[in-house]
Amino acid sequence: MQTQRAQFIKYLQKNGRASATILAYAKDLDQLLVFLSKMSIFDATGVTTDHLEQFKQSLKDDKYTLKSISRKLNSIKSFFKYLIVEGVLTSSPATSVSHPKYEITPARILSPLEYRALRDSVKDDVRMYGIVELLLQTGLRIGELAGLQLQDISLEKSHLKIRAFESHDARRVPLNDTAKSAIEKYVTSRPKTKNTTLFITKTGNPFLIRNIRTAVNRYFRIAGITGAKVNDLRHTFVVEQLKAGVPIVELSHMVGHKRLSTTEKYLAFLGDTKSEPKKLKIAEL
16 A cells, blocks of 8 residues: 555645645555554555544544544545545445544634733744734734745835745735834844845744744743634734724635635624724734
């Protein structure tokens, strides 16, 4: 199955799946193949539903979360569907393997008190202040923020450009005065380097996603904010803009949602505070 696994990964790459998704699929399949090899099963035609049920149980025994197990099953189901399309199998042994039920954790929306505390905690770190303000004031994904180049920023026209990446389309994101001010302060003190990545380390290298996440999490702790993740700044931005009456269609495009229904889910956080849609103007947090 190693050859078929490699062909499946190439198929995912050819069809433009996100690199993080492909990496996860590859790891999940490797884990399954190791499990099957212990039972001397090396060919896809020899895999049964019972084998996959045993694999699912082994994940539970190894204390994987139900959410992780469900994701791994998605990888496995997709792999066997691919083998049917390729004519290797006529039916999938994974079809009747059910996903474990788990509660989806709702988005964590920071209160004004919390995001102001976060802002205060980073005020003496000009780079992190720029990062936090940009995430809060634009709703960017962390990967989008890490990939920003100096030439993507237009302070004169009050917008930044998000480049097309994998499954995400290019778009322009408006900058309010708070975001512009934070960027200006950071760029002024930014280390001199030929590297055009906006956020860099002291040595001039790109500030990597994992390091940005670690840094933001550290400031969450300093600010006394519990149960929050970096992406919750994006969630907070969406909810605050809806509260301010930003038209949902424009907001959906601004944050790069592929489907309007994704943005509509945030309406549940508004309660009775819904505002009438008005002309597009980004609220400042």
